[in-house]
Amino acid sequence: MAKDQKKQPRPKAETPKGFRDYFGADVTERKEMLDRIAEVYHRHGFDPLETSAVETVEALGKFLPDVDRPNAGVFAWQEAEVPGGGTAGDWLALRYDLTAPLARVAAQYRNDLPSPYRRYAMGPVWRNEKPGPGRFRQFYQCDADTVGSASVAADAEICGMLADALEAVGIERGDYLVRVNNRKVLNGILEEMGVTPGEQADAVLRTIDKFDKVGAQGVRELLTTGRKDDSGAVIEGVGLAATAVEPVLAFLTSKGADNAETLANLRAAVGASVAGGEGVDELQQIAEMLAAAGVGPDRVVIDPSIVRGLGYYTGPVFEAELTFEILDEKGRKRQFGSVAGGGRYDGLVERFTGQKVPATGVSIGVDRLLAALRAKGLAGREGHGPVVVTVMDKARMADYQAMAAELRAAGIRAEVYLGNPKNFGNQLKYADKRQSPVAVIQGEDEAARRVVQIKDLILGAKIAAEASHEEWKAQPAQTEVARADLVAAVKKILGS
Amino acid sequence: MAKDQKKQPRPKAETPKGFRDYFGADVTERKEMLDRIAEVYHRHGFDPLETSAVETVEALGKFLPDVDRPNAGVFAWQEAEVPGGGTAGDWLALRYDLTAPLARVAAQYRNDLPSPYRRYAMGPVWRNEKPGPGRFRQFYQCDADTVGSASVAADAEICGMLADALEAVGIERGDYLVRVNNRKVLNGILEEMGVTPGEQADAVLRTIDKFDKVGAQGVRELLTTGRKDDSGAVIEGVGLAATAVEPVLAFLTSKGADNAETLANLRAAVGASVAGGEGVDELQQIAEMLAAAGVGPDRVVIDPSIVRGLGYYTGPVFEAELTFEILDEKGRKRQFGSVAGGGRYDGLVERFTGQKVPATGVSIGVDRLLAALRAKGLAGREGHGPVVVTVMDKARMADYQAMAAELRAAGIRAEVYLGNPKNFGNQLKYADKRQSPVAVIQGEDEAARRVVQIKDLILGAKIAAEASHEEWKAQPAQTEVARADLVAAVKKILGS
Numbered sequence: 001m002a003k004d005q006k007k008q009p010r011p012k013a014e015t016p017k018g019f020r021d022y023f024g025a026d027v028t029e030r031k032e033m034l035d036r037i038a039e040v041y042h043r044h045g046f047d048p049l050e051t052s053a054v055e056t057v058e059a060l061g062k063f064l065p066d067v068d069r070p071n072a073g074v075f076a077w078q079e080a081e082v083p084g085g086g087t088a089g090d091w092l093a094l095r096y097d098l099t100a101p102l103a104r105v106a107a108q109y110r111n112d113l114p115s116p117y118r119r120y121a122m123g124p125v126w127r128n129e130k131p132g133p134g135r136f137r138q139f140y141q142c143d144a145d146t147v148g149s150a151s152v153a154a155d156a157e158i159c160g161m162l163a164d165a166l167e168a169v170g171i172e173r174g175d176y177l178v179r180v181n182n183r184k185v186l187n188g189i190l191e192e193m194g195v196t197p198g199e200q201a202d203a204v205l206r207t208i209d210k211f212d213k214v215g216a217q218g219v220r221e222l223l224t225t226g227r228k229d230d231s232g233a234v235i236e237g238v239g240l241a242a243t244a245v246e247p248v249l250a251f252l253t254s255k256g257a258d259n260a261e262t263l264a265n266l267r268a269a270v271g272a273s274v275a276g277g278e279g280v281d282e283l284q285q286i287a288e289m290l291a292a293a294g295v296g297p298d299r300v301v302i303d304p305s306i307v308r309g310l311g312y313y314t315g316p317v318f319e320a321e322l323t324f325e326i327l328d329e330k331g332r333k334r335q336f337g338s339v340a341g342g343g344r345y346d347g348l349v350e351r352f353t354g355q356k357v358p359a360t361g362v363s364i365g366v367d368r369l370l371a372a373l374r375a376k377g378l379a380g381r382e383g384h385g386p387v388v389v390t391v392m393d394k395a396r397m398a399d400y401q402a403m404a405a406e407l408r409a410a411g412i413r414a415e416v417y418l419g420n421p422k423n424f425g426n427q428l429k430y431a432d433k434r435q436s437p438v439a440v441i442q443g444e445d446e447a448a449r450r451v452v453q454i455k456d457l458i459l460g461a462k463i464a465a466e467a468s469h470e471e472w473k474a475q476p477a478q479t480e481v482a483r484a485d486l487v488a489a490v491k492k493i494l495g496s
Numbered sequence: 497m498a499k500d501q502k503k504q505p506r507p508k509a510e511t512p513k514g515f516r517d518y519f520g521a522d523v524t525e526r527k528e529m530l531d532r533i534a535e536v537y538h539r540h541g542f543d544p545l546e547t548s549a550v551e552t553v554e555a556l557g558k559f560l561p562d563v564d565r566p567n568a569g570v571f572a573w574q575e576a577e578v579p580g581g582g583t584a585g586d587w588l589a590l591r592y593d594l595t596a597p598l599a600r601v602a603a604q605y606r607n608d609l610p611s612p613y614r615r616y617a618m619g620p621v622w623r624n625e626k627p628g629p630g631r632f633r634q635f636y637q638c639d640a641d642t643v644g645s646a647s648v649a650a651d652a653e654i655c656g657m658l659a660d661a662l663e664a665v666g667i668e669r670g671d672y673l674v675r676v677n678n679r680k681v682l683n684g685i686l687e688e689m690g691v692t693p694g695e696q697a698d699a700v701l702r703t704i705d706k707f708d709k710v711g712a713q714g715v716r717e718l719l720t721t722g723r724k725d726d727s728g729a730v731i732e733g734v735g736l737a738a739t740a741v742e743p744v745l746a747f748l749t750s751k752g753a754d755n756a757e758t759l760a761n762l763r764a765a766v767g768a769s770v771a772g773g774e775g776v777d778e779l780q781q782i783a784e785m786l787a788a789a790g791v792g793p794d795r796v797v798i799d800p801s802i803v804r805g806l807g808y809y810t811g812p813v814f815e816a817e818l819t820f821e822i823l824d825e826k827g828r829k830r831q832f833g834s835v836a837g838g839g840r841y842d843g844l845v846e847r848f849t850g851q852k853v854p855a856t857g858v859s860i861g862v863d864r865l866l867a868a869l870r871a872k873g874l875a876g877r878e879g880h881g882p883v884v885v886t887v888m889d890k891a892r893m894a895d896y897q898a899m900a901a902e903l904r905a906a907g908i909r910a911e912v913y914l915g916n917p918k919n920f921g922n923q924l925k926y927a928d929k930r931q932s933p934v935a936v937i938q939g940e941d942e943a944a945r946r947v948v949q950i951k952d953l954i955l956g957a958k959i960a961a962e963a964s965h966e967e968w969k970a971q972p973a974q975t976e977v978a979r980a981d982l983v984a985a986v987k988k989i990l991g992s
Binding site for chain 1: 511544546547644652660769784849900907916926930
């Protein structure tokens, strides 16, 4: 076999297409963010749940409209013959989100779990889709859901918790807004318009989504006789009567100066519709509960403009937006936008048990929120690497280890250079690559005199960039201290 | 399609065979343990690395002796046609450990990574193997490796760091021991015995592994003329001369009262062997460096009895054992045993680049260490769940939310009961299932009087178990306090 192996070409050292590796701060910054969110979720009574990455394709369900092609959208494989393992021929797959495993768990453990069951989950999910810039086939999700509560108190709680979570990771009040709407209100509007579920209702929903772009007059035209766009092209209208369009226009323009005004406008818009009235009642209850819990409309607000994804949800829906501006890749200012969304949905467990179980939940876009924190300078502040103890004399490795151990005992991140110490320049290059703030140097002479050289690499880099040759030669960034003062001297430079 | 779906049988709500779900404390206790270990690794200059769960089968390599069956031991699948995705027909697989991805990363980013590269990694790995009790097809690994350093200082550092990590998670000094040996010493012994690599050397290695069971005399017999075991069966000897066996016996019995004595015994055992002498020198350097770093032989000790896995390694090897006794499932005392192991290995990157890169590392058995912490009462101390604010009056949900919000603002984990509030008994059953320490109750009457009832559920359970009916009726576990004193009263019960 050894001979055969030699004939084989070397494997390529490559991350599979659409996957990526996370190094250093990429890992710790995300972890820190998720830890803070988890702390908020935990304080609200949510329990962590960690399911395995692998599910049966049968349990995942959703992505299988076509039985002949069970791996569309997911990474799936057939169980091989493993004695005592799974049943050969069964299909397994990597989870594509954290909701499908929750549905399976809620059904599987329904007799053991508390009801309602509040749970949060954080972890990678996998999509067998076309990768693109910033779009990977493995990425993190961070979800919180309450299963088994029909009360809008559950929705209100999640909205308030989401606001708390955003502040916990460092987004200041005023820099975010959680907007709440209700699918039932929209149902009421359709009812009031005399539009029944089906093609016409779908056309209305699609048109509502264009409100941001075309405005009230544009929506009016699109829902009635049609509209000529900027390019002169004519878009056919849905064919509703002008009067039938009024409720949806009232809905789209119902955002008032405060929640009370918005709710009054919505109540007028849904008219006599029972479903619509119920939807407005729910929004009012949510607003009241949030107010009682000290969560003001500067943090969570009723906002009928949140329509995205309404089709999937059955009741309240919410979306968290970051309202501060960042510069895009072309240097233009733009709002950061949405970082989380969710709402109430039915039928989570129904596929498994036949019973409808009400549920509501939110999902935070982990990569987007982390990008926002970086844009605001709230992540990636560690800035520098470990103190590097250089090696001038290979035979005194034990002394260098002792220095690093002393620094660590004082809570300072420190390491001994472990490469070939022959070329001292390489050691400083290494320290540079490690973004070390300080290099510790002790040659034979210093050892005899019981001193060490402390090189301030941050100051050194600054001097190298700014100072004249003469100034540089004076080396103020390097100082000699007694060996016994090593820790104190390093602490002083680190400002710790 | 909706019609077709109705005809299909309901999917089973089941974790796939050999996989498991982690709930609540299962997740948080492991996370807390790994966080503490990560903190120690980070302080030693190790950087986190998180590779994707998916690798190309080509890059994983090792598990593929048989090209016709690429998924032996791993979960693997062939890339389907995804426009812009991977190349159809390529094989992908879930990583089976954290070392194979490190090898790929060390080769792929060799021009960008610092050298030496210290990294730690924590996360799930997958094995397509027969599951068994306590043996799952997905489990956690926790590794630290230094790539690119040939210095035994790297080995010494990892041994000391391992000891620090064990103490950081709560294992006390004296309750663990990191034992260090060196593959080169064993090579020297074989040389000294006149045994060349091949069948005879393998037979010697196998026999050394039996030393624990059969003792020195047993090893002597097995290596020479053979041995009759307890059952009377005769095991054929390896056929070495009696004199040839002396070095290995000296090796096996070389553990002295301290490192110096052990090293002297080992030096005598390897005799004139150059490799053996080099091995003993390395162990001596490790002992010296650890001593200089303040890591005494009560924490890391030279111990020639560590032979397990020696075949895989090329230099120093180490193993961490927990030395305290626990009761096994039959109530018998036994030592907890090994929780981590590692050593120096070559050829990590060689498969990819053709260049030998020296590396050393350690892997902590996450599940075993967590089990040890639980056995010592060091994990799972949270003990109770959130404070539950019960709902006596559905219309005053906002008031209950306000109570929970106040408790949370004071750092107390709290939630409002979100199920159907009609049956109050169900609310207390829920609180019981949640292991709540306190239930907060406020009915119409209490609200009018601006008070709340605080039910101490821990004391209540104690009374229910121990008290007479009369005592129970007196309900000392429930007290009435002013609404304004809610937080203070709950804090008092929680002792926080």
